[in-house]
Amino acid sequence: MPPLGLLHMRAWASLFSRLLRPPGVVCIREVHFHSQVSEAVLTSQLKPQHEKSNFIIKTPKGTRDLSPQQMVVREKILDMVIGCFKRHGAKRLDTPAFELKEMLTEKYGEDSGLIYDLKDQGGELLSLRYDLTVPFARYLAMNKVKKMKRYHVGKVWRRESPTIVQGRYREFCQCDFDIAGQFDPMIPDAECLKIMCEILSGLQLGDFLIKVNDRRILDGMLAVCGVPESKFHAICSSIDKLDKISWNDVRHEMVAKKGLAPEVADRIGDYIQCHGGVSLVEEMFQDSRLSQNKQAIEGLGDLKLLFEYLTLFGIAEKISFDLSLARGLDYYTGVIYEAVLLQTPAQAEESLNTSGQKIRTTETQVFVATPQKNFLHERLKLISELWDAGIKAELLYKNNPKLLTQLHYCEHTGIPLAVIIGEQELKEGVIKLRSVASREEVAIKRENLVAEIQKRLSES
């Protein structure tokens, strides 16, 4: 059961890092470039290569480019996610990539060491944002906004060690959906869980489960097990590792490294191996130790209400109350949740890849071709008409390309239609319209061409 690191709606950020290849390192010894800009840029790049022969052209450690194929997948995912956020009435926000350094200080506990700082080049001290939550809180404070349902899609940066934390990138994209404000309890939380279900279903990654817990239940549990309050934080971060390492290893960390009595660790172990539906909530209400703790009772009360709403939304069976769910960051105080896929990422990845046809990286609808020499002017006039009619069109940037090369380009890139203009067509005032797949051609009057293309495109 592969865990998906989720912070509100961030399931897909983790999905991405699985869908996409690890950072590549390619050593270039000789490069031929022809575009004006690339040539000039690389000339200066290649100069030092003669001196240092091991010069490497690569992306920074832990980062990657997204190729056109990967961008098609990403945009499909983002369209789906953003569509869902809009369906739930959220507004979109954007904030700068960096914040004042002091704005990020003391927000992330143990993880603060993973923040990228900018060099002091005079002026303010800055850091790259670590998540989209702190910038949102800063926006609310700065503009004195007390109530807001917003979504934010953007990159964040964390100096993780990719060799240690498998598959994590140092730059990745987060999709946050937050409802800030004071409301009657659990209604917004239930909507957030509904959104998670809609998105995870929409992504068609197979079966999933959303674990929920409450920080008050967690704290109450630690208290009744006999953990001193000064150690809550450290013990939570051990519990949080349970999806990565075994209970034995977590227990060892608690006892050997964090100084917990073995019997206290064992009591914790009994609780955090419990998970279930609303019936487990009821059971915990009856638990002899937990029912003595005011905080825990409050948390359990809210979870009971939450399950009531989840049932009305028809998603209760997707949700699992899980006492091991801790979530590392300091800023959680109430309900917390996290999604897990019930199949391996490899299977999920496969289903995403095989569900469609070969991925097209452009949306070009029509290719403008000619079988004859010296027809560039006619091709340019024709393609301009198509562009002006809003039709996505391409041609080869050659004065005299071969017809076969042009048709091959259409087949290779998946362009469905080709229009062909030659001496004969020009004389007769027609254009040949060719279906690339079937290779059928019909002659169409020039003045009817755009309408005919639009008709064909709307039918397909």
Added chain:
Amino acid sequence: MPPLGLLHMRAWASLFSRLLRPPGVVCIREVHFHSQVSEAVLTSQLKPQHEKSNFIIKTPKGTRDLSPQQMVVREKILDMVIGCFKRHGAKRLDTPAFELKEMLTEKYGEDSGLIYDLKDQGGELLSLRYDLTVPFARYLAMNKVKKMKRYHVGKVWRRESPTIVQGRYREFCQCDFDIAGQFDPMIPDAECLKIMCEILSGLQLGDFLIKVNDRRILDGMLAVCGVPESKFHAICSSIDKLDKISWNDVRHEMVAKKGLAPEVADRIGDYIQCHGGVSLVEEMFQDSRLSQNKQAIEGLGDLKLLFEYLTLFGIAEKISFDLSLARGLDYYTGVIYEAVLLQTPAQAEESLNTSGQKIRTTETQVFVATPQKNFLHERLKLISELWDAGIKAELLYKNNPKLLTQLHYCEHTGIPLAVIIGEQELKEGVIKLRSVASREEVAIKRENLVAEIQKRLSES
């Protein structure tokens, strides 16, 4: 005539900074927050405030948040721009926000001091990207790609001094469209200019002009005017300022600061005050001095061909051959271009603001309301049905909101439809569907509600 700093398709980056407000500084003394996350985040933020009373919550100098209203404008613009890029068959690419520091070294001439470096926290030395061009060149080199038509939309960072360079932000978004590869001359360049025209027309910012020149003409002109080759670079950067300061000031800089003989400066002045259409190209071919320079003749030949293609695209009258156009960056070697608006930015901004109605920041189509107490469960069931049918819907997160509050929310946020459920409706198996604008209400059978809503939405 306000200049738009353009690098290929970057007109809109500059447009943005005009459309949007300057960076805000708000000093918060007291903040009340209610969402779990915001509260926790701000608690730690507010702690030091008691000690340092001048603590300020703000975005870093030269950066800004984009509010929901601004995001609606930005997304409209981006949709238009990206739609155009797709119409021309471009693939989308993404690269990391930072690059190896040495990758950016020696690429930007005088502007290199504006690059943001990351702090050395161990490992590679990194810098935030300064544009999207160098990352594209790095991508091509790294993947040994020789031919690619790609677009890239993303933020770039420059340590400009906003007080000196009016209206420029330190973080802004660029939209790049590039055609890399070796092709027959001027066909891709003509398409780039066509794209600029389509985008600037599409943005409806009023009349515009695109200045074109060629680095070879520029260099040839400097040579025949008597500028020593060692000073080409410095003189180009002076010429580049002609859209910001007067010719007299530029001339003064050339003579006093850059050591040019006054008569050489005057000869340059004669040329760089020339601008016109293809007839000016012809005229320069006949120019007694310029026609002696091989480089200039090559550039003029290409411009002539370019104008031929621009005429076929129907955009020749939008293009002005302008010998003062220099473009600062080192990596240009051939044709260069830049767009200018022919009205003031204030007018352009106005036309964008008044063209539409009041800007809605959400797309919510239906609001779920009740006139009665204790109807939360029914509202939740109903809204869940709407969401599952793909309808954008909202409700208030309150157990017992007042009907007036609910209807007011619809009017305030521009939601066109409200569905109302109460005791009576529940008994009769109907829902009231209300048009928020006309306040007309009809009762509709519960089972027909989704279909009726979809019908109404498709009609509006």
